[in-house]
Amino acid sequence: MRRLVTFFFILSFCAFSQNKPGLYDYSDLPQSLMSNPGTTIEFDYHAGVPLFSQFHINAGLKGGSLYDIIADDGRTVDEKITAKLEELSSDDYLTINQQLELLSFGWRSKKNPDTYFSGGMYEEFDFMGYFPKDLAVLAYEGNQEYLNQDFSFSDFAGTAELLTVFHFGYTKQIDDRLTFGARAKIYSSMFNVRSTKNKGTFTTIETPDGNNIYRHIISDANVVVKTSGYADLREINDSDSEEKAKEYKSTLLKKAFLGGNLGVGIDVGFSYKLEEQWIVTGSLTDFGLIVYNKDVETYAASGDYAFDGFESPIQFTGSGPQDFLDDLKESLSADTLSTSYTAMRPLKLNGSIKHVFNRYDDGTCNCYVEGKTPPYTDAFGFQFFSQFRPKRPVFAGSFFYYKRWFNFLRTKINYTIDEHSYYNVGLLVSTHFKPINMYIAADNLFAYSNVAKARGASLQLGINVVF
Template identity: 60%
Template sequence: MRILLCLYIGLLGCSLYSQNKETLYDFTDLPQSLMLNPGADINFKYHAGVPFLSQIHVNVGFKGASIYDVFADDGRDINDKIENTINTLGSNDFFTLTQQLEIINFGWRSKKDTNLYYSGGIYQELDLIVYFPKDFAVLAYQGNQDFINVPFRFSNISATGEFLTVYHFGYNKKVNKKLTFGARAKLYSSIFNFRSTKNRGTFTTIETPQGNNIYQHIISNADASLQTAGYASLRDIESEDNADGAKQVLNKFLGRAFLGGNLGVGVDIGFSYKLEDQWTITGSMTDLGMIFYTKDVETYRARGSFVFEGLETPITDDNGQDILDELEEAIPIDTLNTSYTALRPLKLNGSIKYSFNRYVGDGCDCQDSPYQDAFGFQLFTQFRPKRPQYAASLFYYKRLSNFLKGKVTYTVDDYSYKNIGLLLSTHINKINFYISANNLLEYSNLADARGASVQLGFNVIM
């Protein structure tokens, strides 16, 4: 169990975090801004992303500690550092892994109504969040000797994971000179899903001076479950032990990716509104949707209460198997094939921007704005199983030349109070390349970093 805890803490240090893309949001020189706000004020004639290269997005970081806290070469015993890290982390600390890869992305302006711009495509997404199981990490690593009469809560156990492809199609309309509105329909095809949330019950060790033994160990009103979709068939392939097992798994993944998995629907909506010539406000709501899990579904659920007596540790070499047999009889693990529905992690964005320094020379490639500079403020929220995640950013946009534009951000979020980000975008003829990175101040020592982010892509834009 201690090995598992060390592995978990190590994963915390190399995990990927929330889907906030503060450098990309409202960067209307890029068509990818439409994925964050379908109502972005863009002025393209058409765009086409280079397949599999138009957006590669990876974020690395975690909340609560870092790899350096455990593995730093500072002369301290590693067991002491692990124990200190466990004591530092709380049940609301977490690691998340979110990754996206655009497969295709395209868009064109309507010939009948030049105020309309259509866009669509396919992307793959991986989204995982695991909350730190504080109580049971303490129980596993330190035991219960020093925690008599202290309940260990099953509610600490909370995690969800999703691997899916998304098919989308949207429109963007300039309603008038001030307002641009957009919406995007999404069809989700889930490849694999698991979730374990809303667990309840406690494990408590109490003193029993009047009883036969010193301690009594109580599992009270336990109700814990793990829902899976797409796992059972993979387990069956593994159990067959055949030579082409990897090929069968790949074929299943590809089939589910191309609308053969559990399906769901969703929508994105957004707007941009010019308060006056130089002031603009934006807002968007993305991934308002759900997935219906009806295929290849298994749920493992344990419910009940159990009381057993013993010394300091509940299970010893002498009574271990007997206790486990009694526990399994009192709290059996049922395997169910019940369908379930899960909401997608809804994300909200909003910003206000002031543009200035109007370009007055010749040769300005002013696709989105006649101004060379802008600064503003952005808010981001993503809804998660225990509580929403928040981020707030200050940003500065600069048109460095006709072919080079950039954006600098300073973000405060769950991971860091010193997150500096930078995005650079080049546009030479029709070819666009962009690259973005966050948490630049922490790149000098990535082991001690609470986060690092990189995204890049190639587009053809007119």
């Protein structure tokens, strides 16, 4: 037990980013099954109000905030941009994740009451873009102050995806201690663009003994941008026709309902009672991939190139007049391809350890439903989150306190440390009036006093019918 607590505590020091800290292991809400299908739940049926059972948005900026650029502090905007450009690195990023639950339902098996089935459908938009530091410097300042220094193409990395997810899960209470769950998912991608693992450099070197004053070198370049669903969009944009736009909307709708690029994935998770009042949980979600083979366009450029300027008026090398752009294109073998590609979904890992206490089974509170086992009304613990991203995983860690004030009012407060902030306090409130339950959760509450300074924010809200 002590070892486990130590393990989670150590994890907290390398934890920096978070997805839905309020909802994780919040077993009063069916949405907790989406981040851990092995959550121990007490209800027998649930149905989300279609389109309203969960709206989620999470945005985070590592390395800065809008305030750094538009602060009214007497400095010019150019001074602030220059300072920020100096400070940011290619490891900094912007991330946006949005989900809308379209359908959500679940029921306890009559034959086997230890088993709970759940399913549904949701739409998700996910964007992750790293700050292309070198390319930004090249665009903002040029190469004059950076002679003999490499501008790296590997700084250019990011992904964006719009998809629909169909899922069906199974949660089984194995015994008094262990609950296990799994969820199968089918992904239908409407739009995807990804560019990762680029490499190569552009350098302007001074050449005192060379043909010319400088030599501009593109070395070992390999830049690839893969897209699906973009070619159709571009065609409509180019044609600027309303009919085409309607056609695209219809195509997008088809793609949303299993007509897009398809993929499969699974979630697995568990809850385990170490002791009567100590519980550990863990989950792995979105372990899956999508095969992109429809409406695919890949742009690729690779190779080496060196430019000394134009040799004129005498070509002592004997070569004819150069055409700079043709030479460049030929050397870098720029291509547009239609070959299919496969990409993993961003895998997420969650885990928690919590201590539950205060079980008023003596009838001194109205905090549980008559006839049911009185629950513990308080819990505290630590949870961590990790998500695999194109360059490296991101992490977050939260300390939380759960309080069941009454049967109809429950809350969870969490303090999260992530890459965006060390001062992230979030709150989830859920009400449970008979079968109707409503919830709202927001993170980074202190940042709302001046949103411009916020480096991250997260919000979830929804309505369910739960029996």
